[in-house]
Amino acid sequence: MHTEGLNNAINSTTVVAVLIATVAFAAIFTVPGQYVEDTSNLPDGHSLGEANIASTTPFIIFFIFDSIALFISLAVVVVQTSVVVIESKAKKQMMAVINKLMWLACVLISVAFLALSFVVVGEEEKWLAIWVTAIGxxxxxxxxxxxxxxxxxxxxxxxxxxxxxxxxxxxxxxxxxxxxxxxxxxxxxxxxxxxxxx
Incomplete structure (x- = not known):
């Protein structure tokens, strides 16, 4: 029964890692605020295809934390799908490390969301982002x-x-x-x- 529980945890972690990687990947390409599309009306310091909010601090925090969460999740998926562990003790050790990595990915994706919430609500509704940050x-x-x-x-x-x-x-x-x-x-x-x- 103990081995069955460990195998269920491994399968669940793989699914969660894939979901976090999917969300993190999609979030980078669905950034609010649109992108610079017009070459004739290019704002100073921006390049074509760049997000309009790319220079703001919350977006930089979002981008870094979201990217790290993406790559941690992908690393977990690679390990889970590539490494076959037979011995129970080694399986427990692998799961302990992978679980800590998933905790870290969840924290990073949460921080990325909270950072971007400050951009989405704007300066006038900043209190809303602060409340969401406190609750989260x-x-x-x-x-x-x-x-x-x-x-x-x-x-x-x-x-x-x-x-x-x-x-x-x-x-x-x-x-x-x-x-x-x-x-x-x-x-x-x-x-x-x-x-x-x-």
């Missing part, structure tokens, strides 16, 4: 903070379980009968109760 940042920080908490909690529980097993094995070798022994059933039930955090 709260949601992302809460989500990532909760995930980090689960990962840290999982690592602490795993370390405690290893220590209990070690001490249980050492006590059984030395012949101590005063400490309760951990049976295979206890370990199995403990493992089934936990949610695995990657």
């Amino acid at each position: 940042a709260t949601i992302m920080i809460t989500t990532l903070g909760t995930m980090c908490y689960w990962i840290i909690q999982h690592k602490i529980e795993a370390a405690n379980a290893r220590n209990i097993r070690r001490s249980s094995m050492n006590n059984s070798k030395s012949g101590s009968w005063g400490i309760p022994q951990l049976t295979d059933t206890d370990v199995l039930q403990n493992e089934c109760k936990k949610m695995y955090a990657i």
Whole structure:
């Protein structure tokens, strides 16, 4: 069952990576504000086909963060479709790295969206972009903070379980009968109760 869950996570991550790459790619070519199309009426500092908002700071932030999210997602897709991992431990390690990359891609695409929202709403409605940024940042920080908490909690529980097993094995070798022994059933039930955090 553990292997099946890991395989489902791998498949889900691949789909999400493709979706993020698609959105990031499409966003770069559907920039608001149109493009410079008329060669006879070319504004200073612009070239033909350049976005009218290309020189603004929010657009530069959008372009950089969106591009990085695109390439991180594409890298995840390449790894997921090219590397075949058989061993369970190696699969967990690969998923742990890929999940962190997907977290980063989600944060970058969120920042790109928020940066572009400042351009879209304009100077007069800047308060709207500020509210959206506050709401979006709260949601992302809460989500990532909760995930980090689960990962840290999982690592602490795993370390405690290893220590209990070690001490249980050492006590059984030395012949101590005063400490309760951990049976295979206890370990199995403990493992089934936990949610695995990657």
